Amino acid sequence: MIAVDWGTSSFRAYRVDTDGRIIDRRSAARGILSVAPGEFAAVLSEEIGAWLDHETSAVFMSGMIGSRQGWKEVPYLPCPVDLDTIARACAEVDWDRGRRVFIAPGLSCRDAQGVPDVMRGEETQIIGAIDELGPDAVVCLPGTHSKYVRVRDRRIVDFTTHMTGEAFGVLWRHSILGRLGDTEAVDDDTAFDAGVDRSADGQGLLHHLFGVRSRGLFGEMPASSLASYLSGILIGHEIRAAAPPAPVAVIGEAVLVRLYCRAFARCGIPSRPVAGEPAPRGLWAIARASGALT
Amino acid sequence: MIAVDWGTSSFRAYRVDTDGRIIDRRSAARGILSVAPGEFAAVLSEEIGAWLDHETSAVFMSGMIGSRQGWKEVPYLPCPVDLDTIARACAEVDWDRGRRVFIAPGLSCRDAQGVPDVMRGEETQIIGAIDELGPDAVVCLPGTHSKYVRVRDRRIVDFTTHMTGEAFGVLWRHSILGRLGDTEAVDDDTAFDAGVDRSADGQGLLHHLFGVRSRGLFGEMPASSLASYLSGILIGHEIRAAAPPAPVAVIGEAVLVRLYCRAFARCGIPSRPVAGEPAPRGLWAIARASGALT
Numbered sequence: 155m156i157a158v159d160w161g162t163s164s165f166r167a168y169r170v171d172t173d174g175r176i177i178d179r180r181s182a183a184r185g186i187l188s189v190a191p192g193e194f195a196a197v198l199s200e201e202i203g204a205w206l207d208h209e210t211s212a213v214f215m216s217g218m219i220g221s222r223q224g225w226k227e228v229p230y231l232p233c234p235v236d237l238d239t240i241a242r243a244c245a246e247v248d249w250d251r252g253r254r255v256f257i258a259p260g261l262s263c264r265d266a267q268g269v270p271d272v273m274r275g276e277e278t279q280i281i282g283a284i285d286e287l288g289p290d291a292v293v294c295l296p297g298t299h300s301k302y303v304r305v306r307d308r309r310i311v312d313f314t315t316h317m318t319g320e321a322f323g324v325l326w327r328h329s330i331l332g333r334l335g336d337t338e339a340v341d342d343d344t345a346f347d348a349g350v351d352r353s354a355d356g357q358g359l360l361h362h363l364f365g366v367r368s369r370g371l372f373g374e375m376p377a378s379s380l381a382s383y384l385s386g387i388l389i390g391h392e393i394r395a396a397a398p399p400a401p402v403a404v405i406g407e408a409v410l411v412r413l414y415c416r417a418f419a420r421c422g423i424p425s426r427p428v429a430g431e432p433a434p435r436g437l438w439a440i441a442r443a444s445g446a447l448t
Numbered sequence: 449m450i451a452v453d454w455g456t457s458s459f460r461a462y463r464v465d466t467d468g469r470i471i472d473r474r475s476a477a478r479g480i481l482s483v484a485p486g487e488f489a490a491v492l493s494e495e496i497g498a499w500l501d502h503e504t505s506a507v508f509m510s511g512m513i514g515s516r517q518g519w520k521e522v523p524y525l526p527c528p529v530d531l532d533t534i535a536r537a538c539a540e541v542d543w544d545r546g547r548r549v550f551i552a553p554g555l556s557c558r559d560a561q562g563v564p565d566v567m568r569g570e571e572t573q574i575i576g577a578i579d580e581l582g583p584d585a586v587v588c589l590p591g592t593h594s595k596y597v598r599v600r601d602r603r604i605v606d607f608t609t610h611m612t613g614e615a616f617g618v619l620w621r622h623s624i625l626g627r628l629g630d631t632e633a634v635d636d637d638t639a640f641d642a643g644v645d646r647s648a649d650g651q652g653l654l655h656h657l658f659g660v661r662s663r664g665l666f667g668e669m670p671a672s673s674l675a676s677y678l679s680g681i682l683i684g685h686e687i688r689a690a691a692p693p694a695p696v697a698v699i700g701e702a703v704l705v706r707l708y709c710r711a712f713a714r715c716g717i718p719s720r721p722v723a724g725e726p727a728p729r730g731l732w733a734i735a736r737a738s739g740a741l742t
Binding site for chain 2: 265267269270300314315317320327329352355356360363367369372374388392395
């Protein structure tokens with residue numbers, strides 16, 4: 155089968171054999187925001203058309219491709235859900251290349267105050283990592299919109315989203331904070347740790363943000379360290395608010411996973427990175443459970 | 449004398465008589481960011497040149513005009529400070545119109561963690577409001593960078609800054625949050641209150657931000673209410689983190705003062721608006737204390 159992780163800003167495709175092994179892969183900066191409405195089928199043909207052969211049984215996709223701005227809106231499934239529930243809710247779209255194409259649903263839940271929360275794509279990563287996670291786990295998926303997900307008996311029970319990565323981006327690029335800095339790179343561990351520690355003092359994120367500026371203004375932190383300090387403050391606030399029960403399994407890009415494991419340790423919370431590529435593995439599991447692989 | 453409140457984005461000038469009464473005023477969108485270096489004297493002439501007469505003794509200015517990006521950088525005075533300390537630290541600049549021109553210093557302090565904090569302009573407003581505030585007060589000055597200031601024995605003891613207004617602006621204009629909304633106006637009290645209440649649940653500001661999107665996405669809050677809800681969340685987080693000892697005196701623009709008093713009440717903290725125009729009153733008091741009025 156072919157697994158496609160199609161998000162807001164990137165397109166990642168994998169050829170997966172019948173045993174779930176990845177035998178080829180490709181990626182492109184063709185996230186859904188770069189594709190005109192009605193052009194999704196054509197883009198898919200361009201990207202994976204050359205892979206189609208007699209062994210290709212079906213294409214399974216997940217991520218923002220199933221959102222209102224994507225190919226077809228696939229309704230959110232309310233938690234708790236398991237693999238079979240997700241597999242049954244996959245929606246088929248039309249493609250003119252003789253293979254069936256399905257989009258996995260996103261998930262929704264409500265937090266303690268009844269406010270809705272949503273994910274698209276992360277559920278597939280968790281399904282793909284479930285053997286390594288074990289039946290019960292707490293998973294952090296850091297990123298633009300970081301997720302904390304509770305897994306019990308191999309089911310996704312509930313989750314919370316934190317707008318951490320996006321807040322970092324807009325504050326750095328559009329507020330006064332980035333003006334004193336000279337790099338957006340988060341590569342100064344000492345400043346990052348100082349930010350994580352700062353998040354614990356109870357004076358509030360909005361005060362801590364201003365301190366990034368004042369420390370820069372007073373020359374007490376070099377311009378090259380301010381982005382790292384800001385990142386540590388934001389991730390520290392996220393972790394302390396999420397207060398996940400330990401140990402936390404962290405799934406994501408290597409750079410972020412390293413930063414988060416560092417921040418978790420700083421907050422006294424044991425964590426471990428999850429290896430591998432859970433998205434294609436999850437799509438393979440969903441495809442198999444759906445019965446659409448022939 | 450002439451009092452000038454010259455900030456980042458606006459210029460406000462007042463003719464003040466010897467008893468501190470305002471006898472004329474003008475304002476322009478000529479904040480320091482809109483003035484080229486070296487042009488401050490010329491802009492001042494254009495704006496207040498017509499006011500100069502035999503009664504004009506001196507010009508006193510405060511705000512970002514005294515910053516590194518302003519006419520002349522006037523060093524921050526470390527707290528605690530009183531009126532006389534500020535008056536003595538005013539810096540004179542050259543102006544070719546036969547009147548002395550002074551810039552009041554900003555203030556600095558360090559928070560409980562030793563991180564520096566700064567203000568420019570708010571100290572003048574507090575000096576101007578001191579008779580109404582009384583010798584001991586807690587003052588909130590809401591805005592782009594909201595301030596909480598402690599006053600004891602008519603001295604400014606210390607303060608904290610929260611980047612609330614600027615965070616609202618960049619999140620609304622540049623993040624995913626503004627995309628679902630159809631107005632930046634904060635004019636829905638019910639949604640604002642819901643945001644203030646939301647800030648109390650301990651799940652963290654970064655999670656609450658994402659909830660603005662998900663409530664909009666689920667159609668549980670109309671697009672026209674999302675900015676009010678976001679504003680309530682941010683102001684609620686600011687107030688709960690600042691946790692000012694009651695009662696709080698609120699100084700600022702009428703629209704913001706109303707919102708803040710509403711939010712304080714919602715958080716169970718008594719507050720009251722401070723009437724009048726404290727900036728010119730403060731500059732008049734500083735000018736008098738400086739001995740420069742002849």
